[in-house]
Amino acid sequence: MSCFAFLSVKKFIRIVFGLIVAHITINALAQQELVSEPIKANVYRLQLSPYTHHYRFDAEHRDVMMIGLEKESPDADLVGVTLFRNSFGQESLYAYPWGHVYRSIGGFQPVSFKWTAGLIYGYVDSFQDKVPLNFKGFSPGLIFGLAYEFRRGWSAQVNFLGTAAAMFEVSVPLD
Numbered sequence: 001m002s003c004f005a006f007l008s009v010k011k012f013i014r015i016v017f018g019l020i021v022a023h024i025t026i027n028a029l030a031q032q033e034l035v036s037e038p039i040k041a042n043v044y045r046l047q048l049s050p051y052t053h054h055y056r057f058d059a060e061h062r063d064v065m066m067i068g069l070e071k072e073s074p075d076a077d078l079v080g081v082t083l084f085r086n087s088f089g090q091e092s093l094y095a096y097p098w099g100h101v102y103r104s105i106g107g108f109q110p111v112s113f114k115w116t117a118g119l120i121y122g123y124v125d126s127f128q129d130k131v132p133l134n135f136k137g138f139s140p141g142l143i144f145g146l147a148y149e150f151r152r153g154w155s156a157q158v159n160f161l162g163t164a165a166a167m168f169e170v171s172v173p174l175d
Contacts, residue, residue, distance in 0.1 A: 043072045043153070047082060049169040052161070054087065062089040066167065069174075076101045078116055087165070088130065092122025094141050101147075114145040114157070132162075147171070 049066035068082030078099030086092040096118030105111040117140070123130050124137040131139045147157040153173035158166055 039072065039074050039076075041074065044174040045070045045072070045153075045171045046174055047080070047169055047171050049084070049159075049167050052087070052165050052167040054165045055163065058087075061087045064165075064167065066169070068094075070171070072101060076103070078114065080116065084122075086122055086127075088123070088127045090122050090124060090127065092120065094118060094120050094143075096141065096143075105146075110149040112147045112149070112155075114147060115143065116145075117142045145169075 047066065047068035047070055049064070052064035052066075054061055062085065064085060064087055066082050066084035068080055068084075070078060070080035072078055078101055079097050080099070081096070082094045084092050084094065096116040098118065099114065099116035102113045103109075105113050120131060120139050120141040121137050123134055123139065128134045128137065133139050143159050143161060145157050145159040147155045149155045155171045157169040157171060159169060160166055
């Protein structure tokens with residue numbers, strides 16, 4: 001199989017995933033059954049990201065895959081940790097002890113805005129200048145996200161990674 005055929009299969013998988021998420025989102029919008037209620041206990045979520053879109057092409061970019069665990073407290077504070085393969089193929093970690101979620105954005109129940117702040121590790125060697133304020137692989141992180149809850153506790157989210165990329169994520173509750 002040629003390199004170009006492999007890339008087209010990867011793009012096809014991404015397009016299919018995007019269409020599935022769009023379908024679920026449109027279905028949820030049409031039903032309008034979801035009512036956001038304040039949580040009464042800590043909620044733990046598994047986070048998965050199969051795709052990240054870079055705003056600018058760079059031949060050194062690799063696929064970014066992420067898996068994480070997040071805890072939301074009853075007062076909507078967030079803490080969590082994610083493991084990911086960064087844009088340059090390096091195993092990386094983002095730990096965020098600070099964050100918050102704001103629900104019902106614009107009066108629309110299923111939409112929420114999130115922010116997290118913490119420490120990133122993993123951009124090392126020749127890629128250490130790819131993130132700001134990097135010191136020996138460690139750099140501060142600040143991520144903003146917009147989420148849509150399409151089923152109680154289940155959400156699709158777009159995380160804005162500064163001026164570099166947008167990461168598409170699905171979060172599922174761990175009961």
